[in-house]
Amino acid sequence: MQLYSFFNSSTSYRVRIALALKGLPADYHGVNIRNGEHRAPGYAALNPSRAVPLLVDGDFALGQSMAILDYLDQRHPEPRLIPLEPRLRARVLELAHAIACDMHPVNNLRILKYLQGPLGLSAAQKDAWYAHWAAEGFEALEGLLALHGGGGPWCFGSQPTAADVCLVPQVANALRAGCALDAYPRVMAVRAHAQQHPAFIAARPQEQPDHQP
Numbered sequence: 202m203q204l205y206s207f208f209n210s211s212t213s214y215r216v217r218i219a220l221a222l223k224g225l226p227a228d229y230h231g232v233n234i235r236n237g238e239h240r241a242p243g244y245a246a247l248n249p250s251r252a253v254p255l256l257v258d259g260d261f262a263l264g265q266s267m268a269i270l271d272y273l274d275q276r277h278p279e280p281r282l283i284p285l286e287p288r289l290r291a292r293v294l295e296l297a298h299a300i301a302c303d304m305h306p307v308n309n310l311r312i313l314k315y316l317q318g319p320l321g322l323s324a325a326q327k328d329a330w331y332a333h334w335a336a337e338g339f340e341a342l343e344g345l346l347a348l349h350g351g352g353g354p355w356c357f358g359s360q361p362t363a364a365d366v367c368l369v370p371q372v373a374n375a376l377r378a379g380c381a382l383d384a385y386p387r388v389m390a391v392r393a394h395a396q397q398h399p400a401f402i403a404a405r406p407q408e409q410p411d412h413q414p
């Protein structure tokens with residue numbers, strides 16, 4: 202398989218964790234989204250969404266990190282990231298989607314660039330936007346873990362799932378943006394646990410071939 206990824210991209214980070222958890226090798230292709238490489242015609246022809254990640258499996262190219270997680274689960278079921286048991290599956294997807302559908306899109310690079318470019322917001326206003334939506338999102342995650350989390354060490358029990366695969370990169374994004382996350386102890390406990398796991402370590406931005414300080 203081939204993975205098109207950017208070291209600091211949290212959606213790429215999700216797929217890197219998934220591949221590592223499943224022990225699946227993939228050739229790494231760095232796509233520098235800071236320099237706009239994801240919008241170049243060659244890459245856009247592969248991925249019309251003009252975003253990372255993109256997974257290529259033989260003649261099958263797939264964007265959208267959540268679709269990739271599901272594809273990997275279907276092709277390589279163990280360890281399963283999206284459980285089969287209906288209620289656990291729903292819980293995992295509830296939290297994963299709170300991140301993938303509610304949190305990530307509003308603070309994505311192209312949104313922040315549009316705020317500062319065409320809409321003319323200052324850097325401070327853009328940062329306030331980021332912090333506001335991050336706080337809303339993490340409050341929801343903390344509440345979900347308090348209601349349904351079951352005490353750890355992962356979001357939903359003793360095995361990592363798609364919920365953890367989404368949570369850890371979203372925390373990394375928020376910390377990089379300077380957000381204070383002390384108010385979310387359950388979120389941070391899951392993240393602390395994940396930081397000891399080899400698959401989560403291997404997937405970190407600083408371990409990637411395109412990493413820049």
Ligand SMILES: N[C@@H](CCC(=O)N[C@@H](CS)C(=O)NCC(=O)O)C(=O)O
Nearest residue numbers: 210211212234252253265266310311
């Ligand atoms: N929903 C998509 C989002 C993909 C996405 O937007 N990725 C970001 C990096 S985390 C990106 O490529 N951003 C480029 C941009 O905003 O222009 C997914 O989960 O794969």
